[in-house]
Amino acid sequence: MRQSQIFGKTLREAPKDEVSVNAKLLERGGFIYKNSAGVYSYLPLGWRVLSKIADIIREEMNAISAQEMFMPALVEKKYLDATSRWDVGIGFEARGKKEKSANFVLGWTHEEVLTAIASKYINSYKDLPLAAYQIQTKFRNELRAKSGLLRGKEFIMKDLYSFHASESDFRNYYEIVKKTYLNIFKRCGLKTVYTLAAGGDYTAENTHEFHVLCPVGEDVVFVCLKCGYAENKEISKLNAGGKCSKCAGKIIKENAIEVGNIFPLGTKYSDAFNLNFLNSKGKKESVIMGSYGIGLGRTMGAIVETLHDDNGIIWPEFAAPYKFHLVELKNSNPVVKKEAEKIYKTCLDKGIEVLYDDRDDKSAGEKFADADLIGIPTRLVISEKTLSKNSVEIKNRKTGKINLLKISNIKNDKSFI
RNA sequence: CGGGGAGUAGUAUAGUGGUAGUACGUAUGCUUUGGGAGCAUAUAGUCCGAGUUCGAUUCUCGGCUCCCCGACCA
Numbered sequence: 001m002r003q004s005q006i007f008g009k010t011l012r013e014a015p016k017d018e019v020s021v022n023a024k025l026l027e028r029g030g031f032i033y034k035n036s037a038g039v040y041s042y043l044p045l046g047w048r049v050l051s052k053i054a055d056i057i058r059e060e061m062n063a064i065s066a067q068e069m070f071m072p073a074l075v076e077k078k079y080l081d082a083t084s085r086w087d088v089g090i091g092f093e094a095r096g097k098k099e100k101s102a103n104f105v106l107g108w109t110h111e112e113v114l115t116a117i118a119s120k121y122i123n124s125y126k127d128l129p130l131a132a133y134q135i136q137t138k139f140r141n142e143l144r145a146k147s148g149l150l151r152g153k154e155f156i157m158k159d160l161y162s163f164h165a166s167e168s169d170f171r172n173y174y175e176i177v178k179k180t181y182l183n184i185f186k187r188c189g190l191k192t193v194y195t196l197a198a199g200g201d202y203t204a205e206n207t208h209e210f211h212v213l214c215p216v217g218e219d220v221v222f223v224c225l226k227c228g229y230a231e232n233k234e235i236s237k238l239n240a241g242g243k244c245s246k247c248a249g250k251i252i253k254e255n256a257i258e259v260g261n262i263f264p265l266g267t268k269y270s271d272a273f274n275l276n277f278l279n280s281k282g283k284k285e286s287v288i289m290g291s292y293g294i295g296l297g298r299t300m301g302a303i304v305e306t307l308h309d310d311n312g313i314i315w316p317e318f319a320a321p322y323k324f325h326l327v328e329l330k331n332s333n334p335v336v337k338k339e340a341e342k343i344y345k346t347c348l349d350k351g352i353e354v355l356y357d358d359r360d361d362k363s364a365g366e367k368f369a370d371a372d373l374i375g376i377p378t379r380l381v382i383s384e385k386t387l388s389k390n391s392v393e394i395k396n397r398k399t400g401k402i403n404l405l406k407i408s409n410i411k412n413d414k415s416f417i
Numbered sequence: 418c419g420g421g422g423a424g425u426a427g428u429a430u431a432g433u434g435g436u437a438g439u440a441c442g443u444a445u446g447c448u449u450u451g452g453g454a455g456c457a458u459a460u461a462g463u464c465c466g467a468g469u470u471c472g473a474u475u476c477u478c479g480g481c482u483c484c485c486c487g488a489c490c491a
Contacts, residue, residue, distance in 0.1 A: 012441060012453065013429050017422095017484040037483065090490070109491065143418065143489060151490090159491095200491055207491080218490090261491060293491065330450045365452035372452090383451065393451095 001044075001322070003357040003370075006030070008043035010370045020216055022301040023148025025313050029373050031321075038145020038152040040297070045374070048321035050156065053296050054135055056187050056318060057158050060180050064173075066131040066160055071113050073137060074104045079112035082272045088201050092139050092153075106139035106154075111269045111291055114161050119275040122287060125165045128277060129173060133160035135296065147216055149301030150257060160292040163270075165277060170288040174262060177292050181210055181260050184294065189303055189316025192259065195221050197232035199263060206235070207263045210294075211256035212302045221256045224249045257302045258295075265289040313375030314398050324354040325376035329364045329383035339407065340382040343392060346410060350417065372397070378415070 008030030015034075018024045026032045031046030042050055058068065074094055080086040086105070093102035107113070114132065122130065138157045145153050160177070164170040178194065185192040195209045209232060211221050220233035222240065226249025231238055233253075238245065240253035267286035269275070275287045300319070307314045315321065324347060328340035340358070347354040355376060357367050364383075371379050381393040391404040394415075410416055 009442090011428060015483095016424090016429065019484065034483090138491095140490080144485095144487090146485080157491095197491095209491090258491090263491070291491080332450075362450090363452085363454050364450055365454080367450095368452045370453085381451080385451065 001355050003355055004359045006044060006355075008033075008045055010373055018148070020147040020150065020301075020305070021308060022150065022216075022304040025304055025308060025373070026148060026301075029313060029375070032149070036153075038142055039154055040149065040152065045321050046300075049300055049315070049319055050296055052319050052321070053188060053299055054158075057135070057184055057294060057296070060184050060187075061133050061158070061160065064131070064176055064180050066133045066162075068134065069132050070134050070136060071107070071110050071117075073107050073139070075107045075110070075113055077103050077105070079116060080105065082116075083112055083269060085112070085201060090140050090201070092141050107136075108138050108140045109291075110134070110136075110159055111161065111265065111289075112273070115269040115273045115275050115289070118163055118287070119270075119273045122163060122275060122277055125277055125279050128163055128165040128287065129169055131160060131162040131173070133158060133292075147218075147301070149297040150216065150305075151218070152297065155298065156296040158294045158296060162290045162292070163275070164288040164290075165279065165285070167288055170264065170290055174264065174290055177262055177290070178208065181262065181292070181294070185210060185212075185259060185299070187318050188299055189307055189319060190259065190299070191306075193221065193223050193228060193230040193256070195223075195230040195232050195256075196235065197261070198235045205264045205266065207261060209258050210260035212259055212306060213254045213256050214302065214305050215255050216305055217255040217257035219256045219258050220253060222251050222253055224251055226250065257298065257305065259299045259302050260292075260294040262292045263290060265291055308375070311369070312373035315375045315377060317377055320375070320377050322353045322355040322376050324352060324378050324380050325357065325371050325374065326354050326380045326382070327357040327367050327371055329367065329381060329385075331358065331360050333384060335387060336382055336384060339387060339392075343380065343382065343407075343410065346416065352416065 010030050011028045014024040015027050026046060030043055033041040033043055035041055077086055091105040091108045094104040094106050095102035135158045137154050139154045142151055142153050145151055162173050182192060190212050192210045192212055195211050197207050197209045199205055199207045211219060221230050222236045222238040223230040224244035227244060227247040229244055229246045238251050240251060242251045244251055267288060269289055270287040276284045277287055279285050303319055304313050307316060326344055328336055331337045344356045375397055377397050379395040379397060386393045389404060391406055394403045394405055405413055
């Protein structure tokens with residue numbers, strides 16, 4: 001992608017009022033645009049990041065036999081009436097202009113919708129287990145949207161639901177999802193803690209959350225420094241400075257961003273929708289369910305909150321919008337221009353994702369400042385200076401380390417393959 | 418939803434009861450090019466409504482929006 005063409009521009013100054021790091025850097029970098037409080041557009045650069053996160057999630061979901069699907073955002077009242085969740089107060093009612101009262105809500109979760117669908121297709125123990133997920137926009141009437149992507153009125157979420165013939169099969173899958181989630185966040189460059197939490201409107205059982213420790217996070221968790229055991233403050237009996245109930249290690253109290261959660265649902269939803277199956281003895285049983293969520297935008301925000309410096313974002317490899325940021329300096333020199341275009345073409349030919357700063361009206365300083373702000377992991381510079389050594393300069397955004405690579409060696413260099 | 422703060426050009430800001438200023442951006446031209454370049458010219462603005470007033474961007478009231486704290490929140 002040529003930077004001169006990209007839809008979205010960097011801003012020199014952070015938008016006034018914005019306090020959270022993710023809002024400042026993502027808006028300045030041209031990743032996102034705030035349409036309303038807690039309602040964001042993803043510009044091409046930001047959408048690439050979100051898509052990278054989605055790719056990671058899809059890969060990991062598919063690896064645990066979860067099938068991707070897509071459900072409606074408009075959820076009819078009958079679904080939530082079945083579980084008495086129509087009046088919960090989280091959602092936005094969707095009323096047609098010609099209707100007197102709302103018969104739909106903009107989906108804020110999809111247990112009911114999917115359970116109703118599943119009840120049509122699951123009849124036998126042979127149909128179980130089953131896991132299905134979607135990546136979709138959820139709508140919640142947050143009375144106070146805040147902190148950029150961390151708390152929105154609408155946000156993109158991956159929601160997975162699983163269906164099992166037995167409690168043990170469910171527990172087994174729950175553990176598999178736990179490991180998968182930890183891996184997803186790791187691949188996104190995040191360190192997460194696995195936290196015991198409450199179930200809210202979803203379930204009476206305890207649930208688990210995945211937290212990124214971070215001062216801007218709204219949750220408060222108690223974490224053991226020794227074994228990593230953690231509990232959400234909502235339900236915790238632990239104390240800061242106290243001893244861990246598992247290993248007697250020291251407990252600390254931290255703010256944290258909840259990027260994911262997993263819920264045992266038992267038979268609450270399956271019973272509400274008559275989701276039963278016949279076991280191998282021909283006897284009717286209720287399906288055991290679980291639900292598992294990841295906030296994609298919140299994950300993106302958490303990455304920015306934890307991976308940045310004074311100059312901008314430092315994207316981890318697998319969430320970065322591009323692999324390389326190719327910067328040409330003094331492109332009025334036709335030789336520089338020609339070599340930069342050649343490297344750009346080499347990247348395109350090899351399928352390497354590259355953002356090419358081909359802007360001819362920007363100074364070197366501005367190009368570097370923008371590169372730091374946008375935060376692509378590797379910066380390549382072509383200039384008269386590097387060409388005098390027949391080289392391209394390679395700079396690591398995270399470490400600041402600089403190397404020169406002979407242009408003649410580019411095609412065989414491992415990072416270009 | 419309670420409390421606090423803020424709304425002036427695309428962005429960030431200054432200022433005033435009487436023709437609204439600066440910087441950046443953007444446009445054009447020329448000169449520049451290793452850490453947000455220079456000169457010139459141009460471009461563009463007082464959140465909405467009501468009130469007070471000869472006159473309101475400024476004062477008063479109401480509304481809306483944004484940010485922060487709290488409550489709420491898989």
